[in-house]
Amino acid sequence: MSEVIAVIAVILAVAIAVVLILAATKPGRFSVRRETTVRAPAEKIFPLINDFHQWVTWSPWEHRDPALKRSYSGAESGKGAVYGWEGNSSVGSGRMEILESSAPSKIAIKLDFIKPFEGHNTAEFTMLPQGDGTHVIWVMHGPAPFINKVMQVFMNLDKMIGRDFEAGLASLKQLTEK
Numbered sequence: 001m002s003e004v005i006a007v008i009a010v011i012l013a014v015a016i017a018v019v020l021i022l023a024a025t026k027p028g029r030f031s032v033r034r035e036t037t038v039r040a041p042a043e044k045i046f047p048l049i050n051d052f053h054q055w056v057t058w059s060p061w062e063h064r065d066p067a068l069k070r071s072y073s074g075a076e077s078g079k080g081a082v083y084g085w086e087g088n089s090s091v092g093s094g095r096m097e098i099l100e101s102s103a104p105s106k107i108a109i110k111l112d113f114i115k116p117f118e119g120h121n122t123a124e125f126t127m128l129p130q131g132d133g134t135h136v137i138w139v140m141h142g143p144a145p146f147i148n149k150v151m152q153v154f155m156n157l158d159k160m161i162g163r164d165f166e167a168g169l170a171s172l173k174q175l176t177e178k
Contacts, residue, residue, distance in 0.1 A: 023150040023153050026149035026152050027144060028143065029144055030141065032139065032140050034162055035136060035169070036135075036136055037136070038133050038172065042105060042134045043104045045136060045172060045176050046103055046104040048172060048176070049172075052072060052083035057175060061164065065087035068085060069087065070085055078103075081097070081098045094111065107125045109122065109123040121140050122141055123140045
């Protein structure tokens with residue numbers, strides 16, 4: 001019996017070592033990027049992103065928790081606007097602050113996740129005129145601490161977060177092309 005336990009312990013130790021080695025090979029930073037073209041001027045899209053009060057109309061995370069607690073502080077919109085949230089395990093808790101607001105082309109947001117995992121990232125929205133519409137680019141980037149690297153061994157963050165970005169961009173498109 002003790003031999004079986006010893007074999008199981010060795011197999012488990014090797015599996016853990018493999019995961020840790022694979023995690024160590026992951027990059028120290030991550031970036032997720034999605035983009036779409038919207039048949040609407042940037043002036044129509046920009047206010048929906050620049051005012052956190054408007055995120056409830058398009059953000060893919062806003063409806064995952066019916067009891068989501070939101071708080072707003074700082075500026076009403078634009079640079080200095082702050083949005084905090086606290087919700088269930090689907091949305092966690094955190095805080096966003098608009099650091100840069102250059103109408104109607106760019107918004108940069110400091111994004112601090114508190115739960116379920118701490119993370120400090122930057123989200124950027126860029127709106128570029130394209131014909132009679134606007135090319136909208138949504139990027140999130142930041143450091144990848146070791147726990148993040150371990151998670152990347154088991155899941156593809158680009159696909160996971162990217163799906164939410166795609167849903168948010170589709171909502172922005174639907175709202176502004178009316």
